[in-house]
Amino acid sequence: MESPANYEIAQELGLLPEEFDEIKKHLGRIPNLVELNIYAVMWSEHCCYKNSIAWLKKLPKDSPRLLAKAGEENAGLVDIGDNLACSFKIESHNHPSAIEPFQGAATGVGGINRDIFTMGARPIAQLNSLRFGNPHSERTKRIMKGVVKGISHYGNAFGVPTVGGEVFFDERYEQNPLVNAFSAGIVKIGKTVSAISYGVGNPVMIIGAATGKDGIHGATFASDDLSEDAEKDLPAVQVGDPFLEKLLLEATLEIIESGCVIGMQDMGAAGIICSTSEMSAKGKHGMIIHLDQVPMRQPNMKAWEILLSESQERMLVVVKKGKEHIVKQICEKWDLLCAQIGEVTDTKRLQFYYHGELVADVPAESLVLGGGAPVYYREYKEPAYYQEFKKFDINQVAEPSEEECIKIAEYLISHPNIASKAWVYEQYDSMVGTANANSVEPCDASVVHVKGTNKFLVISLDCNARYVNADPEVGTQIAVAEAARNVTVSGGEPLAITNNLNFGNPYNPEVYWQFVGAIMGMKKACEKFQTPVTGGNVSFYNQSADGTSVLPTPTIGMLGLMTGIENRISIPFKHRKDLIYLLGKPHNDIASSEYLYSYIGIKASPAPAFDLEYEYQLQQEFRRLASMRLFVSAHDVSDGGLWIALVESAIHYKFGFHIETPRHIRKDAFLFGESQSRIVVSILPENQELFEKECKVDFILLGEVTDSTGFVVDGIEYCYASKAKQLYEKALPKILEN
Amino acid sequence: MKFGVVVFPGSNCDDDMVWAIGEVLKQPVVKLWHKESDLQGCDFIVLPGGFSYGDYLRCGAIARFSPIMNEIIRFAKKGGYVWGICNGFQILTESGLLPGALLLNTNQKYICKNVYIKPATTRTLLTQKLSPYRPLKIPIAHGEGRYYAPIDTLKELQDNDQILFQYCNPYGQVIEEANPNGSMLNIAGICNESRNVFGMMPHPERAAHKILGNTDGAKVMESLLAGI
Numbered sequence: 022m023e024s025p026a027n028y029e030i031a032q033e034l035g036l037l038p039e040e041f042d043e044i045k046k047h048l049g050r051i052p053n054l055v056e057l058n059i060y061a062v063m064w065s066e067h068c069c070y071k072n073s074i075a076w077l078k079k080l081p082k083d084s085p086r087l088l089a090k091a092g093e094e095n096a097g098l099v100d101i102g103d104n105l106a107c108s109f110k111i112e113s114h115n116h117p118s119a120i121e122p123f124q125g126a127a128t129g130v131g132g133i134n135r136d137i138f139t140m141g142a143r144p145i146a147q148l149n150s151l152r153f154g155n156p157h158s159e160r161t162k163r164i165m166k167g168v169v170k171g172i173s174h175y176g177n178a179f180g181v182p183t184v185g186g187e188v189f190f191d192e193r194y195e196q197n198p199l200v201n202a203f204s205a206g207i208v209k210i211g212k213t214v215s216a217i218s219y220g221v222g223n224p225v226m227i228i229g230a231a232t233g234k235d236g237i238h239g240a241t242f243a244s245d246d247l248s249e250d251a252e253k254d255l256p257a258v259q260v261g262d263p264f265l266e267k268l269l270l271e272a273t274l275e276i277i278e279s280g281c282v283i284g285m286q287d288m289g290a291a292g293i294i295c296s297t298s299e300m301s302a303k304g305k306h307g308m309i310i311h312l313d314q315v316p317m318r319q320p321n322m323k324a325w326e327i328l329l330s331e332s333q334e335r336m337l338v339v340v341k342k343g344k345e346h347i348v349k350q351i352c353e354k355w356d357l358l359c360a361q362i363g364e365v366t367d368t369k370r371l372q373f374y375y376h377g378e379l380v381a382d383v384p385a386e387s388l389v390l391g392g393g394a395p396v397y398y399r400e401y402k403e404p405a406y407y408q409e410f411k412k413f414d415i416n417q418v419a420e421p422s423e424e425e426c427i428k429i430a431e432y433l434i435s436h437p438n439i440a441s442k443a444w445v446y447e448q449y450d451s452m453v454g455t456a457n458a459n460s461v462e463p464c465d466a467s468v469v470h471v472k473g474t475n476k477f478l479v480i481s482l483d484c485n486a487r488y489v490n491a492d493p494e495v496g497t498q499i500a501v502a503e504a505a506r507n508v509t510v511s512g513g514e515p516l517a518i519t520n521n522l523n524f525g526n527p528y529n530p531e532v533y534w535q536f537v538g539a540i541m542g543m544k545k546a547c548e549k550f551q552t553p554v555t556g557g558n559v560s561f562y563n564q565s566a567d568g569t570s571v572l573p574t575p576t577i578g579m580l581g582l583m584t585g586i587e588n589r590i591s592i593p594f595k596h597r598k599d600l601i602y603l604l605g606k607p608h609n610d611i612a613s614s615e616y617l618y619s620y621i622g623i624k625a626s627p628a629p630a631f632d633l634e635y636e637y638q639l640q641q642e643f644r645r646l647a648s649m650r651l652f653v654s655a656h657d658v659s660d661g662g663l664w665i666a667l668v669e670s671a672i673h674y675k676f677g678f679h680i681e682t683p684r685h686i687r688k689d690a691f692l693f694g695e696s697q698s699r700i701v702v703s704i705l706p707e708n709q710e711l712f713e714k715e716c717k718v719d720f721i722l723l724g725e726v727t728d729s730t731g732f733v734v735d736g737i738e739y740c741y742a743s744k745a746k747q748l749y750e751k752a753l754p755k756i757l758e759n
Numbered sequence: 760m761k762f763g764v765v766v767f768p769g770s771n772c773d774d775d776m777v778w779a780i781g782e783v784l785k786q787p788v789v790k791l792w793h794k795e796s797d798l799q800g801c802d803f804i805v806l807p808g809g810f811s812y813g814d815y816l817r818c819g820a821i822a823r824f825s826p827i828m829n830e831i832i833r834f835a836k837k838g839g840y841v842w843g844i845c846n847g848f849q850i851l852t853e854s855g856l857l858p859g860a861l862l863l864n865t866n867q868k869y870i871c872k873n874v875y876i877k878p879a880t881t882r883t884l885l886t887q888k889l890s891p892y893r894p895l896k897i898p899i900a901h902g903e904g905r906y907y908a909p910i911d912t913l914k915e916l917q918d919n920d921q922i923l924f925q926y927c928n929p930y931g932q933v934i935e936e937a938n939p940n941g942s943m944l945n946i947a948g949i950c951n952e953s954r955n956v957f958g959m960m961p962h963p964e965r966a967a968h969k970i971l972g973n974t975d976g977a978k979v980m981e982s983l984l985a986g987i
Contacts, residue, residue, distance in 0.1 A: 173869050177900070178769065178810040262813070263813070264810060264815070267768075268768055355768065446871075447870055447872050449871060452898050453775065454774075455775040455779065455965055458970055458971065460965075461873065461973050462972060470970050586969065
């Protein structure tokens with residue numbers, strides 16, 4: 022056996038002394054170094070959610086449409102009818118992207134797609150949610166260009182369209198950018214494969230890439246603050262090969278189709294050890310694995326390196342005994358490596374041999390979430406800023422003059438958080454798959470055709486982290502509500518969510534307070550919208566050595582469904598003389614708006630006005646009216662307020678608009694405030710009477726679409742279409758190309 | 760009319776092309792695996808887009824050595840119809856069935872967006888039913904799509920009327936601002952001298968159905984069919 026470990030080594034690997042004691046109990050002896058490495062990585066936050074699972078369990082998980090609940094499979098599984106299910110998930114690759122943006126982001130894309138196709142689903146849509154520091158800083162430019170190029174490099178070659186996402190800048194992400202990748206796939210109900218292993222004597226096979234020394238301890242690396250000399254952690258970043266992933270996708274789906282598979286799991290975080298232990302624990306079996314049989318990229322790898330390697334594009338497959346040749350044939354067709362590395366046993370233990378010697382012998386159950394992995398209830402404490410932020414009063418800001426409003430209007434159109442992200446998304450192949458319904462006219466959510474049916478996935482990723490920071494509970498409710506609103510106004514019905522919880526260090530009670538608040542807010546909103554949480558990813562430690570943590574960012578990935586392309590509603594105004602209405606109620610509120618935060622420069626304010634029940638009623642009513650085909654266009658009011666919603670509706674076809682503002686609300690609040698639960702719609706003039714008679718929620722007739730191209734507010738031209746288009750489209754390239 | 764869509768390892772528009780031919784054109788279509796050398800009696804071969812062999816070398820540089828390419832070259836030399844789109848176009852220039860080369864876009868980036876193209880000739884199967892005055896909105900999606908050829912070759916292309924499509928603005932003007940990738944003469948597609956081998960960077964199959972909000976691409980495909 023390998024030499025025994027001790028407390029010091031345990032600590033170096035990120036384990037607490039009490040965790041080391043716990044390991045001794047599980048083994049009934051002192052672990053050796055290989056075993057210690059195994060526990061260190063399996064008990065990292067990244068693999069076992071030890072600091073978050075107690076709270077994650079409070080999230081709603083039930084819906085008649087759910088075929089697999091959170092944590093049961095690699096990704097959530099939702100029944101979409103036609104005997105099909107959608108498998109979808111979001112996952113972060115924040116730390117690797119901070120160190121090596123290109124590969125970090127690329128392998129994030131690779132990893133999330135493997136989570137989908139390891140279940141037997143063919144990915145049909147990718148999205149991503151990106152957050153960076155100040156776009157003018159050289160560091161941010163370098164990271165952002167690398168991340169976008171990495172996603173483009175991997176996602177494009179993989180051949181699944183990148184159909185949407187979000188990009189947001191705030192100095193709180195300067196040291197720790199966030200890269201969250203989402204994928205959704207389609208599978209026939211009953212044809213899914215689980216991450217499970219059973220059946221004594223069944224062969225355990227590894228297919229795909231050879232195993233190298235890349236990404237070792239990546240999971241542990243992701244479970245610590247990002248240190249100043251993090252660049253020396255470069256080997257912890259993996260290297261991706263999208264071409265291999267594409268072959269692996271095709272081969273995997275063929276292998277599943279052949280019916281010879283017992284269970285399968287991709288190798289992502291913590292590599293072979295993670296897949297062997299999770300599959301075995303789930304199937305209540307053991308495995309004997311001969312590490313010499315693993316195809317290796319380089320000679321002289323140590324046992325623990327093979328076990329922990331996070332080399333990409335690999336799958337672990339447990340095959341029905343006697344069917345190995347089928348797997349081999351399919352791999353040969355796709356020019357993929359394939360090797361049997363061991364077999365299933367009934368010992369419930371994982372026994373790893375290397376050069377004929379037993380190098381590790383551990384109970385599978387003791388390693389995993391729900392088994393022996395630790396669960397912690399962390400301390401949390403309300404930070405002082407929370408009450409401070411609430412003291413903000415709109416009267417601290419003088420009401421701007423008409424000239425000032427015009428300046429603000431142009432400022433917001435060209436603000437990097439609001440301006441067009443075409444510089445980013447035009448580098449992604451958004452149309453491969455001939456299923457993206459939005460490539461000519463945009464919608465608030467992505468709309469993707471499910472081939473062979475009349476169904477469409479409607480997907481939105483959302484989180485305004487400034488709102489969450491100001492008020493974690495309300496801010497997260499807003500994130501869920503906005504995602505649902507985007508799905509709704511695009512013509513879809515929200516079904517379920519996946520989440521990516523990006524926070525700072527969980528051992529900091531004030532950070533943990535943000536986390537707890539976010540969970541409680543998400544719970545409330547998801548219960549209201551009946552959109553259960555199907556799974557996701559927790560990313561703590563998005564904090565640099567100086568203690569600066571990112572804004573709390575619980576990204577919501579909402580899956581919705583639409584039947585029939587004729588129900589899709591896009592953003593652009595379509596005809597002159599159409600009437601423009603605001604659905605929902607305006608508030609005298611500018612809290613946490615981009616206007617207040619960036620233009621005025623006040624960063625301490627509460628979350629914008631929001632009422633969950635009101636929001637729910639608004640969306641219900643919108644869907645009812647939409648089913649009557651009353652809306653020619655629809656766009657939700659979010660970042661930049663009503664003004665930006667109007668501008669984005671007008672510039673696509675270069676229309677103008679005339680609107681009147683109400684007198685009882687400050688003009689800056691009405692135009693630039695970000696109070697929630699508002700939607701801008703346009704309707705045909707002949708439907709005015711019907712609409713006003715039918716509409717059961719608050720509405721205001723704002724004005725009408727014009728072909729004069731002027732954006733006119735209360736008789737004054739604030740901007741005009743071609744200028745707005747220029748400002749909107751050139752803002753980001755102007756910053757990034759300099 | 761039987762179509763064959765070649766599948767190289769890394770092809771990713773093969774299914775889209777099969778869908779467009781089957782669903783939109785309602786024609787029989789089969790996939791042809793790159794390791795085979797039987798064209799299965801197809802009358803029309805399509806080389807789809809994608810990243811054959813990962814495109815880690817020059818795009819299309821390895822795919823041209825696939826067993827099926829020998830057959831396709833023979834087929835084309837005998838006058839058989841071959842159409843390469845995007846990566847397929849790159850493979851056709853690499854294998855010498857079409858002149859010129861496709862270089863890295865001038866902005867050094869992958870570009871995916873809708874652009875306008877206009878037929879520069881109607882004397883080909885692919886463009887015969889198209890109006891030379893009506894620009895078509897068709898998406899591009901490539902990192903290496905800048906058409907390049909030596910001056911003499913360009914002159915030959917012009918003299919022989921081999922330019923299929925040129926990038927233009929929404930009003931049909933072939934101008935530099937409408938050139939998304941820096942292609943010489945705004946070239947978006949060409950054919951060979953015998954007018955049976957076609958290559959183009961834009962993807963008509965991605966604009967071939969009302970679900971996609973754009974049916975300009977279907978016009979190109981229907982033109983093709985009308986001529987046979």
